[in-house]
Amino acid sequence: MAAPTAFSLIATDLDGTLLRDDDTLSDRSLAALARAARTGVRHLVVTGRPAPRVRPLLDDLGCTGLAVCGQGAQVYDAGAERLLWSVTLDRELAETALGKIEAEVGEVYAAVDQDGADGLTLIEPGYLMPHPTLPAVRVERRRDLWERPISKVLLRHPLLSDDALAAAARAVVGSLATVTMSGPGTVELQPCGVTKATGLALAAEHLGVSPARTIAFGDMPNDIPMFDWAAHGVAMANAHPELKAVADEVTTSNEDDGVAVVLERLFGGAAVLGRQRSAQYAPKTLSIEP
Numbered sequence: 630m631a632a633p634t635a636f637s638l639i640a641t642d643l644d645g646t647l648l649r650d651d652d653t654l655s656d657r658s659l660a661a662l663a664r665a666a667r668t669g670v671r672h673l674v675v676t677g678r679p680a681p682r683v684r685p686l687l688d689d690l691g692c693t694g695l696a697v698c699g700q701g702a703q704v705y706d707a708g709a710e711r712l713l714w715s716v717t718l719d720r721e722l723a724e725t726a727l728g729k730i731e732a733e734v735g736e737v738y739a740a741v742d743q744d745g746a747d748g749l750t751l752i753e754p755g756y757l758m759p760h761p762t763l764p765a766v767r768v769e770r771r772r773d774l775w776e777r778p779i780s781k782v783l784l785r786h787p788l789l790s791d792d793a794l795a796a797a798a799r800a801v802v803g804s805l806a807t808v809t810m811s812g813p814g815t816v817e818l819q820p821c822g823v824t825k826a827t828g829l830a831l832a833a834e835h836l837g838v839s840p841a842r843t844i845a846f847g848d849m850p851n852d853i854p855m856f857d858w859a860a861h862g863v864a865m866a867n868a869h870p871e872l873k874a875v876a877d878e879v880t881t882s883n884e885d886d887g888v889a890v891v892l893e894r895l896f897g898g899a900a901v902l903g904r905q906r907s908a909q910y911a912p913k914t915l916s917i918e919p
Contacts, residue, residue, distance in 0.1 A: 630857050632705070633753075635643065635841070635842055635859075636842055636844045636861070636895065637669065637670055637671065637838055637842040637843075638639045638670065638671050638672075638673060638833060638836065638838040638842055638843040638844070639662070639665060639670055639672045639673065639843075639844055639845075639846075639892070640673045640674075640675045640697075640829055640843055640844070640845040640846070640855060640859060640887040640901050641673075641674060641675065641845075641846045641847075641888055642675060642676055642677075642848060642849070642852055643674060643676040643678060643686065643826075644676070644677070644760070644811075644812050644848075645812060645848035645849065645865060645867060645868075645883050646846050646847055646848045646852075646865055646883055646887075646888065647674075647713075647846070647883070647888050648686075648883065649883055649884055650883065650884060652760070652762055653857060654686070654689050654690065655886050655889070657886045657889045658886055658888055658889045659689075659690070660889070660898065661882060661886075661888065661889035661892035661893055661896070661898055662690070662856055662888075662892065664891050664892070664893075664896050664897060664898050665895070665896045666841075668896055668911075669839065670730055670879075670896070671694070671836055671872065672690070673691070673694075673696065673697060673829070673832055673836075674686070674687065674690070674695040674696040674697065674698075675693060675696075675701075675825050675829050675832075675845070675855055676696070676697070676698055676786070677698075677699065677700045677809070677811040677812070677815070677817065677825075677851060678698060678699070679698055679703065679742040679743075679748060679750070679780060679781075679857045680698040680699065680703050680705040680712060680734075680745075680746050680748075681701045681745075681746065681747055681748055681749075682698070682750070682763055682764075683690075683696055683698050683705065684707070684710075687707045689854075692707045693707050693708035694706070694707060694708065694836075695707070695713070695835065695836065696823065697699070697828035697829050697831075697832050698828075698831075698912065699742060699780040699781060699819070699828075700781060700807075700811065700817060700823065700824065700825060700828075700851060701824050701825045701826065701827045701828030701829065701854075702715060702716050702717075702718075702780040702781060702820060702823050702828065703715045703780060703821055703828070704828055704831055704832050704835070705746065709711070710746065711746055712745070713835070714831060715744055715745075715780065716780075716820050716823055717778045717780060717820065718779050718780060718781055718782065718806060718818065718819060718820045719820075720778070720779060722777040722805045722806060722884075723741075723775070723782050723806065724775065724778065725771035725805055726782075726798075726802045726805040726806050726818055726892070727739060727782065727784075727818075729801040729802060730798050730801060730802065731785070732801070733797050733801050734786060734789060734794065734797045735786075736787070737784050737785065737786050737794070738752075738753060738754075738755040738756035738757075738785045738786075738787070739752075739753050739756060739771060739774060739783065739784055739785075740752040740753065740756045740758075740765065740782070740783040740786070741774045741775075741781065741782050742779060742780050742781050742783070742785070743777050743778065743779055743780070744777070744778040744779055744780050745778075746778070746801075748764050748780070749765075750763065750764065750765040750766065751765070751766050751767075751773065751774050752765045752766070752767050752768070753767075753768055753770070753771050753773075753774060754767070754769070755787075756783075756785055757785065757814070758813035759812060759815045760812055766835070768847065773818045780819070780820075780884060781817050781818060781819040781820075781897050782817065782818040782819075783790060783815060783816070783817050784798070784816045784817065784818065785814055785816070791810050791813065791814065791815070791816055792810070794811075794816045795808055795810040795816045795850075796895065798816060798818070800837065802818065804820055804821050805818075805821065806818040806819060806820065807819050807820065807821055807822060807823055807824060809850065810849060810850045810851060810869075811849050811850075811851040811852040812848075812849055817851075818860070824851070824854035825851060825852060825854055825855040826855050826857060826858040827854075829843075829845075829855055829858055829859075830858060838860045840858050840859055840860055840871070841878040842860065843858070843859040843860055844859060844861045844862075844863065844891075844895075845858075845859035845861070845862050845863065846862075846863045846864075846865070846880075846887075846891070847862070847863075847864065847865070847868070847872060848864065848865040848867060848868040848869065848872065848890050849868070849869050849872060850869055850872055852864075852872055853871065853875055855908075856872070856875055856876060857875070859876045860896045861868075861878070862875065862876045862877050862878070863876060863877065863878045863879070863880050863887075863891055863917060864876035864878070864879050864880070865879075865880060865881070865882055865883050865887045866879060866880065866881050866882040866885070866887060867882040867883060867884075872902070878891070892913065
């Protein structure tokens with residue numbers, strides 16, 4: 630585990646991690662991030678949400694720097710309101726991958742995030758948004774999903790659990806796409822080889838920060854590559870078991886300001902919650918080529 634004074638970058642997931650379940654940022658979390666910032670530490674949002682769905686939250690955070698969006702497929706400059714880097718998922722490959730998945734598990738319902746700083750989220754009939762507060766446009770037919778370049782596909786199955794759907798998708802998709810699970814009701818296909826770690830590595834390089842000086846917070850299996858890349862990974866108490874298994878530490882839940890609990894310990898502030906429990910695991914490493 631890196632010494633607390635070594636951290637110069639804080640990378641946080643949003644949903645289930647920094648955000649509470651009602652999609653709000655607590656005053657305590659904002660204060661803890663502000664306190665860390667006063668010591669010169671940078672904060673980088675690393676989220677599965679596409680850039681257009683992240684902008685309002687970046688405003689709440691007072692962020693004018695970079696954010697990693699779309700599961701690592703986008704690096705967004707909040708100050709300039711533009712994408713510095715993005716990679717799209719080939720739409721023909723996406724259709725082929727969907728066909729393979731449906732041949733294995735039966736009909737699934739799909740949505741897509743369009744590429745670009747102003748891209749829309751499109752949903753086909755039958756698809757239910759896992760976050761009802763996020764805007765989406767319903768289309769009449771699946772083929773309407775492919776009208777513009779996309780950064781990822783979101784999948785739901787009427788019967789299978791997220792874990793079962795993700796496992797089945799990985800078994801048949803192969804190199805067509807990367808399969809991730811980023812939250813309840815959120816199994817996703819993104820460009821092959823693209824993860825939160827690849828986006829985080831690009832943003833960190835831009836900021837001149839190394840993995841050895843990064844602490845990362847998350848709650849779902851899509852955060853595993855980010856934990857592998859960073860020096861120290863902190864899972865929330867509400868995190869998926871797969872993420873807890875590779876974490877260096879487990880903090881309290883997102884509802885109990887688990888990110889703030891750790892930052893207060895590292896950078897000062899409110900007393901550490903008495904009920905906080907930590908669990909140490911063997912760290913893992915991943916070689917990333919930016």
